Amino acid sequence: MSWTESLFLISPCTTVLAIDVTLRVMAYSVDNSALMLIYYRVPEKLLLLPLVSLLLLGMMVTAVRLFHGVVQFKEAEAKRLLLENGIMDIHRQVAEMQDIYGDMRGLRHDLRGHIESLTAYVHNHLQDEQSELEHYLNKMKKTTERLDFADKTGHPITDIILHQIRQQARKHQIDFTANFHYPEESPYDIYDISVILKNGLKNALEACQKMPPPASMELRSYAKGHLFFIEMENDFAGELNWDEDAALPLTSKTDKKHHGIGLANIARCAEKYQGSIAVEIVPKENRQRFCLAVMLYH
Numbered sequence: 001m002s003w004t005e006s007l008f009l010i011s012p013c014t015t016v017l018a019i020d021v022t023l024r025v026m027a028y029s030v031d032n033s034a035l036m037l038i039y040y041r042v043p044e045k046l047l048l049l050p051l052v053s054l055l056l057l058g059m060m061v062t063a064v065r066l067f068h069g070v071v072q073f074k075e076a077e078a079k080r081l082l083l084e085n086g087i088m089d090i091h092r093q094v095a096e097m098q099d100i101y102g103d104m105r106g107l108r109h110d111l112r113g114h115i116e117s118l119t120a121y122v123h124n125h126l127q128d129e130q131s132e133l134e135h136y137l138n139k140m141k142k143t144t145e146r147l148d149f150a151d152k153t154g155h156p157i158t159d160i161i162l163h164q165i166r167q168q169a170r171k172h173q174i175d176f177t178a179n180f181h182y183p184e185e186s187p188y189d190i191y192d193i194s195v196i197l198k199n200g201l202k203n204a205l206e207a208c209q210k211m212p213p214p215a216s217m218e219l220r221s222y223a224k225g226h227l228f229f230i231e232m233e234n235d236f237a238g239e240l241n242w243d244e245d246a247a248l249p250l251t252s253k254t255d256k257k258h259h260g261i262g263l264a265n266i267a268r269c270a271e272k273y274q275g276s277i278a279v280e281i282v283p284k285e286n287r288q289r290f291c292l293a294v295m296l297y298h
Helices: 003-026 045-125 130-145 156-171 190-209 262-272
Strands: 028-031 034-037 174-179 215-224 227-236 276-284 287-297
Touching: 003 045, 156 174, 156 190, 174 190, 190 215, 190 227, 190 262, 190 287, 262 276, 262 287
Parallel strands: 174 215
Antiparallel strands: 028 034, 215 227, 227 287, 276 287
C-alpha cells in the first residue's frame, strides 16, 4: 500500500476521531462548580448528537467503499495495460509468423524443384554414380520434409502456434496431441484465436512441466451449428483457488500482479463472440486433468 492510499484511509478516521472528541468535550458544562451534561439545558442535543454520529459513521463507510473502488480500478487498469501489451505482442508475432510462413513455403517449393531436377539429371546422365547420389538426394528430401508443419489446421498462424508448442512439448518430453481445424470462412478474428490457443496451451505446457513424466496435453476443436468449441486438457497436480468475482481460477505464481491474466484474456475473447469458457478438474486413471472449454458463437 502506497503512502497516498494510507493517507486516503487515515484522513477520514482522524477527522471522525477529532469531531468525536470535540463533541464529548462539548457535552459537559460547569454550572456553579458542578459538572452538568449539556442535554439538560438543550434537550435537542439528544437527537442531534446521535444523528451526527450516524453521519460520521456513514462518512467512514463511504471512505472505505471509495478506497475499495479505487483499488479495484487500479487493478483493472493494470490488467488492461497488460492485456493491451499482450495483444500488441501477439499482433507483432502474428505478422512475423506470416512472413516466416511465406518464406518457408517458398523455400520448400524451391528445394523440392531443385531436388526433382537433380534426381532427373542423375537418372539420365549419371548411371554409374546413381546409387550414391540417390542416397544423398533422399537425405535432402527428408531434410526438406522437416520444414513441413505436422499440423495442418487450415490457417498458417495456427499451424505455427501448434508447431511451436509441439517443439516445446517434445523438448520437455510431454505428449502433445492436437486435432484442431480453423473453420473455413471463419467469422473469428485470427488474433482472437491466437490469444486463446497461445494462452491456453502455454498454461497447459507449464502445468505438464510440473508433473513427473509421462505427462500429456491435448487440443481439439469442433463445430456444432453456429457454435465453435475449442477444448484443451492437460495433466494437473494440486488444487484450484477461485476468484469469486471473475469466476476464474487464480494463478499459482507468486507474482500475481503480472501473471494470471491468461484465462481472463481467453474469457474476453470468448465474450467478444457471445461465448464463454468453462474450467473443471476431472480424474483420469491415476491423475487429474485440467479441462478448459471455450465456446464461440457466430
